[in-house]
Amino acid sequence: MLIKTEGIVIRTRDYGESHKVVVLFTAERGKLPVLARGAKKPRSRLGAVTQLFTRGQYLCFLGSGMGTLSQGELISSHHGLRSDLLLTATAAYLVELLDRMTEEKDPSPALYRLLSSTLDQLEGGTDPEILSRIFELKVLEAAGYRPVLDKCALCGSRDRPVRFSVRQGGFLCSDCLHRDPHTLPLSETAARLLRLLQRITPDRIGEVRVKEETKAQLERVLRAFIDEYAGIKFKSRPFLDQLRKDWSKSPDR
Incomplete structure (x- = not known):
């Protein structure tokens, strides 16, 4: 099932050499853990939207196990929080x-x-x-x-x-x-x-x-x-x- 949801990144952890497990906090689904494939790569399109405290619109595929993050659109990076x-x-x-x-x-x-x-x-x-x-x-x-x-x-x-x-x-x-x-x-x-x-x-x-x-x-x-x-x-x-x-x-x- 493909869903689109607004969320805020509240937790991340590395998964393998280039992936991340990202926990989004959303209004409709509460905490939502998803796998962001390749998010650690320097030119990954998911890199910016999977940083801690970031708020965005996320397109996720949800199945029987952990979901997968397909796309993300930045709403607020909260860069000011991470720079202080x-x-x-x-x-x-x-x-x-x-x-x-x-x-x-x-x-x-x-x-x-x-x-x-x-x-x-x-x-x-x-x-x-x-x-x-x-x-x-x-x-x-x-x-x-x-x-x-x-x-x-x-x-x-x-x-x-x-x-x-x-x-x-x-x-x-x-x-x-x-x-x-x-x-x-x-x-x-x-x-x-x-x-x-x-x-x-x-x-x-x-x-x-x-x-x-x-x-x-x-x-x-x-x-x-x-x-x-x-x-x-x-x-x-x-x-x-x-x-x-x-x-x-x-x-x-």
């Missing part, structure tokens, strides 16, 4: 999260729009850390792990929450804090921002300025939540962490 090491590392973490939290051939138009918009905004200069938190929240929700951020996760009280409980899956009010001795602190600003990020999409961020301390609190909470419920051992995260650490120490920062 920090953006490359951030995008690699995001697509790995999406890859690990979704199944093959499971359609998800919402996640496809999220991925496309996030990569566009990332390349356009929007804060990578804020984009990452939105992306994490949306992917978690799609996988069935939505933290409770608008009320106490235990009693449902909407009085101002004071700490975040990974074990209980969300904010706890002062009356319920004793139920989890390992809660994580969040400032009122960070708690309010976390609730906002759960509701909005990447294209609605606009110009955003968030203190480094607030961003660190958001990352710590969501990282703990992902580690607890998703149980993913990331390949991309250690490199991203080291890169950000080195960047923060740079005298040119």
Whole structure:
């Protein structure tokens, strides 16, 4: 069966001397692994459309096994992501999260729009850390792990929450804090921002300025939540962490 689909390259691996296995994330078919024959050859017509983060229109032949990529037409190369090491590392973490939290051939138009918009905004200069938190929240929700951020996760009280409980899956009010001795602190600003990020999409961020301390609190909470419920051992995260650490120490920062 020959199909035409729009997709974004989220993973590649070499196959033999000149071929690639490419995993496309599509709206209609979810993750779609295809073999791109000859894509590693210098003059291959599939070379440009099979690079990581590339968005394009793909013509694929699907049979009983792995599909084959026949043609590709470039929509967005996202060259800017691949030419900046920090953006490359951030995008690699995001697509790995999406890859690990979704199944093959499971359609998800919402996640496809999220991925496309996030990569566009990332390349356009929007804060990578804020984009990452939105992306994490949306992917978690799609996988069935939505933290409770608008009320106490235990009693449902909407009085101002004071700490975040990974074990209980969300904010706890002062009356319920004793139920989890390992809660994580969040400032009122960070708690309010976390609730906002759960509701909005990447294209609605606009110009955003968030203190480094607030961003660190958001990352710590969501990282703990992902580690607890998703149980993913990331390949991309250690490199991203080291890169950000080195960047923060740079005298040119």
